[in-house]
Amino acid sequence: MVMRFLFFVNNQNQDFQIIMQGTQRRVSDIEAGQSCPFSKQQSADGKCPYSKPDVKVEGGSEKKEKKEKKPRGGCPFMPSEGKRNPGLTHLEESFDTYFIGPLNYLLDTRGLWTLAFDAKEAKKGSIKERRKVFDAYPIYLKNTLFHDEENTKKLRTLEVANRFFVFDKFREKGNKYMNKKQYDEAIKYYERALGCFRWLEVVEVPEVESDEEPMDETLTQEEQKELKEQRDAAKQYRKEQKDLKKQYASLMTVYTDENVKHRGPWDIEDNADKDLANSMLFSLYLNMGVCYMQMSHFQLARSVFKDAAEITADNSQLLFRQSQAILYDKWSSLNDLNEAKKIIEKCIDLSNYEKIFKQEPGILRLMGLENAKQIYVEQAHKVMDKIKEKQKQLTEIIEPLFERALEIEEIEKEMIEDGKNPYEEGVSDVIDPEDDPNIQEEPKQKLYRLCMPQLSQEHQEYEIIKEMVNKYYRIIEFYAEQKKEDQVKIAKKELQRLMETVQQMHTYMNLDFIDYQNHEVITELQKKHNIDLTDKKFIRRLCHLCREQVTEIFGQGKFNFEVFEYAMNDYFKKKREQEEREKQRYQEEHPEAVKPKKESEFLQKTLFSSEFWMQMVILVLVMGGIYYFNNSAVGSVFQITK
Numbered sequence: 001m002v003m004r005f006l007f008f009v010n011n012q013n014q015d016f017q018i019i020m021q022g023t024q025r026r027v028s029d030i031e032a033g034q035s036c037p038f039s040k041q042q043s044a045d046g047k048c049p050y051s052k053p054d055v056k057v058e059g060g061s062e063k064k065e066k067k068e069k070k071p072r073g074g075c076p077f078m079p080s081e082g083k084r085n086p087g088l089t090h091l092e093e094s095f096d097t098y099f100i101g102p103l104n105y106l107l108d109t110r111g112l113w114t115l116a117f118d119a120k121e122a123k124k125g126s127i128k129e130r131r132k133v134f135d136a137y138p139i140y141l142k143n144t145l146f147h148d149e150e151n152t153k154k155l156r157t158l159e160v161a162n163r164f165f166v167f168d169k170f171r172e173k174g175n176k177y178m179n180k181k182q183y184d185e186a187i188k189y190y191e192r193a194l195g196c197f198r199w200l201e202v203v204e205v206p207e208v209e210s211d212e213e214p215m216d217e218t219l220t221q222e223e224q225k226e227l228k229e230q231r232d233a234a235k236q237y238r239k240e241q242k243d244l245k246k247q248y249a250s251l252m253t254v255y256t257d258e259n260v261k262h263r264g265p266w267d268i269e270d271n272a273d274k275d276l277a278n279s280m281l282f283s284l285y286l287n288m289g290v291c292y293m294q295m296s297h298f299q300l301a302r303s304v305f306k307d308a309a310e311i312t313a314d315n316s317q318l319l320f321r322q323s324q325a326i327l328y329d330k331w332s333s334l335n336d337l338n339e340a341k342k343i344i345e346k347c348i349d350l351s352n353y354e355k356i357f358k359q360e361p362g363i364l365r366l367m368g369l370e371n372a373k374q375i376y377v378e379q380a381h382k383v384m385d386k387i388k389e390k391q392k393q394l395t396e397i398i399e400p401l402f403e404r405a406l407e408i409e410e411i412e413k414e415m416i417e418d419g420k421n422p423y424e425e426g427v428s429d430v431i432d433p434e435d436d437p438n439i440q441e442e443p444k445q446k447l448y449r450l451c452m453p454q455l456s457q458e459h460q461e462y463e464i465i466k467e468m469v470n471k472y473y474r475i476i477e478f479y480a481e482q483k484k485e486d487q488v489k490i491a492k493k494e495l496q497r498l499m500e501t502v503q504q505m506h507t508y509m510n511l512d513f514i515d516y517q518n519h520e521v522i523t524e525l526q527k528k529h530n531i532d533l534t535d536k537k538f539i540r541r542l543c544h545l546c547r548e549q550v551t552e553i554f555g556q557g558k559f560n561f562e563v564f565e566y567a568m569n570d571y572f573k574k575k576r577e578q579e580e581r582e583k584q585r586y587q588e589e590h591p592e593a594v595k596p597k598k599e600s601e602f603l604q605k606t607l608f609s610s611e612f613w614m615q616m617v618i619l620v621l622v623m624g625g626i627y628y629f630n631n632s633a634v635g636s637v638f639q640i641t642k
Contacts, residue, residue: 083172084179085283086290087368088320088375090382095330095499096298097492099139100477101184107142107255130256137200137262138303140288143191144199145255155196156263160273167196167280174287183295184485190288197277198264202253278311282318285311289321296496298329316354317369319347320376327383330503334394334520337387344380351376394521397507401549402529405541427540443534447514450536451543459547460571461554462505467567468498468559475563494560501557508546508553513539 128135134142155166174189219227253259265277285308292301302325308318326332326340351357351373357364364370408424415422448455472495479487513533516522526533533539 083175084368085175085287086178088317088372090375090378091293091324091328093328093330094296095496095503097296097495097499098473099292099295099297099300100473100480101139101143102480102483103143103146104139104477105481106146107139127254127256130258133257134255134260138300138307140187140191140194140300140304141198141200141262144195145202145260147192147195147199148201152195156199160197160268160277163196164276164280167193167284170196171284171287174291178287178291178294181294183291186291187288187295190284190291193284194281194288197281200260200262202255202259203261204259282308282311282315286317286321289325293321293325293328296492298325298331301325314350316347316351316357316372316376319343319350320379323347323379323383327379327386330499334387334390335518337383337390341380341383341387344376344383348373348376348380391521394507395525398511398521399525401511401542401545402525402531404545405538406529406531408541409538424541425544427537427544444514447534447536447539451514451539455543457547459509459550461551462509464564464567464571465498465502465505465554465557467571468563469495469502471563471567471570472498494563498559501553504553505550508549511542511546513542 155163170189170193174186174193177183177186177189265274265281268274268277285304289301289304289308292298292304302322305318305322305325308315309322312318323340323344326336326343329336332340356367356369357372361370364372412422412424472491475491476488476495479491511522512519513522516526516533525531531538
């Protein structure tokens with residue numbers, strides 16, 4: 001374990017010249033196919049001194065001896081396969097989703113917080129205003145709040161070298177579950193390892209108890225007794241409330257910027273220990289990032305890699321992982337992919353002069369980096385292929401819009417030549433707002449202002465789809481709290497399918513035809529079709545066509561009916577509530593004058609309504625017709641009888 005500790009530290013510092021001098025003389029054995037770098041320490045008979053000795057059986061016959069229990073840990077110089085850090089491998093594409101863990105409800109502002117947020121806390125202000133810094137912390141750091149056992153608190157007070165052994169134990173357990181593809185369990189142990197050197201803790205703000213006021217001598221003895229009982233009851237209540245909060249700290253604590261403190265390596269005074277802690281955290285961040293990517297939490301992985309970059313930014317392994325977090329996220333835009341291209345190019349250049357790649361092949365094999373440069377190049381090719389695929393996809397979306405808009409423009413010209421007045425919904429029926437001569441606007445700003453009603457118009461189908469996504473997150477959160485992993489997997493799988501539809505709709509809703517200079521596909525197609533994208537009428541037409549496409553995509557979607565129904569009900573409920581709030585706000589801002597007393601509602605609906613008199617006219621006509629028919633029939637019968 002001590003050797004592994006030294007090897008780990010120097011691995012991250014990329015300085016192996018001293019520790020690995022004896023190991024480099026034995027690299028030739030690894031290149032020849034042996035896996036142990038200490039093979040030259042074998043005895044004369046060629047056996048490793050750390051392996052189990054052979055058992056000779058008399059009589060020459062080979063018999064299987066009863067297996068002896070092997071000592072834990074295996075070879076002290078090499079970690080087992082199941083506990084190694086994740087290798088440099090390629091991943092699968094998926095849509096980024098929010099991380100929802102079983103402890104989310106304890107960190108949220110809903111639920112049991114209403115019990116803890118008493119009148120005393122309410123006087124300090126709203127929760128959201130008091131936890132802006134806390135809300136900015138990533139979830140893996142927030143979860144360290146629940147590592148409040150006494151042993152953990154004692155561990156954090158030890159020297160860095162002593163903390164390493166516990167850290168390494170948690171890290172290896174996380175790697176073990178990672179290799180078994182049990183990513184939720186792996187993250188738990190990685191968070192435990194993180195809590196050894198970086199964590200959040202709750203610091204109780206001391207309560208200032210006011211001195212008890214003396215008894216008023218003017219009170220009678222009974223009144224003084226009653227006042228004393230009230231004060232004793234108030235003390236007892238505060239004591240019980242304090243004990244309750246202490247007993248159920250995780251449920252009754254209100255996490256704010258006042259009582260949550262961020263601890264980390266920066267609190268270590270010795271620079272050598274600080275560098276040592278940072279080097280261990282750097283390796284852990286890479287493992288956590290890979291685990292999050294496997295769980296389709298790419299934004300969270302980027303956050304982890306950002307923390308790692310604060311320790312060591314120029315590291316090829318980190319740059320490789322950063323490019324992966326962009327490449328395998330289906331939400332990545334074309335600009336994001338171009339950024340991934342720059343990152344992987346920098347990674348390849350950096351690997352050419354990094355100290356770690358100047359080591360012998362056997363050392364690189366021991367560290368899982370023997371094929372690193374090849375994988376870096378493969379990653380670069382994957383990024384380039386993805387950029388071409390994204391460009392083709394956007395071209396297939398945008399070019400038909402341009403062609404259709406030009407076709408409508410030609411039809412409009414023909415109608416005008418024929419003396420007709422063309423009408424186009426959302427384009428020709430729009431009244432431009434008046435220009436303010438006192439305000440000077442750039443052409444783009446003016447175009448945005450003129451087209452803002454079309455750009456900001458709410459799309460009902462798109463809003464319903466977003467509500468469905470929120471519903472799926474609530475479902476995942478519910479099953480995660482119930483620890484029903486199978487149901488969580490099913491919900492996540494359905495959410496990934498829904499994201500395909502959401503992404504298509506999102507692409508159409510967020511196309512910017514005004515500030516398009518940074519969008520290479522729009523720029524290329526604009527030059528190809530010679531389109532004037534400074535024409536407000538043309539911009540409005542494109543916006544209208546985009547919304548038509550969104551409606552068509554919604555109609556072709558295949559959704560879970562129950563989730564769709566819930567989303568529909570919630571959407572219209574929120575819309576009604578919003579309309580009521582806007583109506584109430586308008587009435588408060590524009591109070592109506594007192595009007596004369598109106599007639600009763602009954603009279604308005606009867607004598608004073610047009611419907612009532614229409615019914616009366618129809619009734620008179622029907623009665624007149626019946627009277628005329630009866631008279632004519634009676635007369636004809638009388639003549640026949642006569």
